[in-house]
Amino acid sequence: MTEREIADLLEPWLSRIGDEDLREKVVKTFALALSRSGYRTREAFLRMPFTLLADCRGITFLEHTLAVTAGAVGLAQGQAAHYRALPYPLDMDRLIAAALLHDVGKILEIEPDGKGGYRKSRSGMCLRHPLSGLALAAEAGLPEEVLNGIGCHAREGEGAPKTVETILIHQADFATFDPLVLLQKGTLIL
Numbered sequence: 001m002t003e004r005e006i007a008d009l010l011e012p013w014l015s016r017i018g019d020e021d022l023r024e025k026v027v028k029t030f031a032l033a034l035s036r037s038g039y040r041t042r043e044a045f046l047r048m049p050f051t052l053l054a055d056c057r058g059i060t061f062l063e064h065t066l067a068v069t070a071g072a073v074g075l076a077q078g079q080a081a082h083y084r085a086l087p088y089p090l091d092m093d094r095l096i097a098a099a100l101l102h103d104v105g106k107i108l109e110i111e112p113d114g115k116g117g118y119r120k121s122r123s124g125m126c127l128r129h130p131l132s133g134l135a136l137a138a139e140a141g142l143p144e145e146v147l148n149g150i151g152c153h154a155r156e157g158e159g160a161p162k163t164v165e166t167i168l169i170h171q172a173d174f175a176t177f178d179p180l181v182l183l184q185k186g187t188l189i190l
Contacts, residue, residue: 001034001042001045003027003031005042006027006030006031006034007023007027009062010026010027010030010100013066013069013070013096013099013100014026014027014096014100016092016096017093017096018092018093019093022093022097022143022146023097025097025140025141025142026100026101026140026142028140028141029101029104029133029136029137029139029140029142030101030104030107032136032140033104033105033107033108036108036123037107037108037111038111038112038121045061045062046060048060048061048106048110048118049061049118050063050065050103050106051064051106051177051180052110052118053177053181054177054180054181054184055180055183055184056180057183059176059180061103061106061107061110064176065099065100065102065103067172068099068102068169068172068176069096069099069172070172071172071173071175071176072095072096072099072165072168072171072172073095073096073099074172075168075171075172076090076092076095076165076168088164089164090164090165091145091165094143094145094146094149094163094165095165095168095169097146097149098145098146098148098149098153098165098166098169099149099165099168099169099172101133101137101146101149101150102149102150102153102169102173103129103133103173104129104133104136104137104150105128105129105131105133105134105135105150106124106129106133108121108123108124108127108132108136109124109127109128109129109132110124111124128154128156129154130150130151130152130153130154130157131151131156133150133151134147134151137150145163145165148161148163148165148166149163149165149166149169152166152170153166153169153170154170154173157170
């Protein structure tokens with residue numbers, strides 16, 4: 001996929017990043033991941049599930065990524081709208097960039113199995129997505145605060161210092177994952 005095609009897939013969020021250099025590095029990170037992945041066509045990538053740990057119910061990696069971005073931004077906006085003053089700085093450009101990239105390492109972690117399904121790749125067996133995503137983003141030149149959002153959004157970040165953006169991404173990520181796990185276990189109250 002071209003960088004233009006990648007950028008189009010990340011809308012409407014990518015264009016909300018005011019810093020042009022940051023926008024370009026987000027796209028570059030996706031391009032690096034896709035160039036090293038098992039996804040040879042746009043269609044194959046667009047069918048990729050967002051996790052192998054639960055029944056995704058058809059929710060794709062891209063849908064999950066955009067939903068987490070919307071959720072993290074919504075959490076930030078909710079605080080900004082209802083707190084008299086935010087007690088900490090909140091950078092919306094970094095929030096959106098890190099949210100779009102929080103699972104970019106899954107492009108290396110999950111691969112087509114050749115039978116119409118998906119499996120954990122060799123890369124995924126060696127490194128979970130927060131670590132491979134962090135490495136890709138560092139290679140693309142993203143700032144440390146964005147790297148924190150990628151590397152610390154999941155269990156790898158437990159006990160580590162985090163930016164407020166990372167915390168919002170973590171909460172939005174698990175708000176999209178946990179209901180599917182509970183649904184699969186039969187413990188989601190419907």
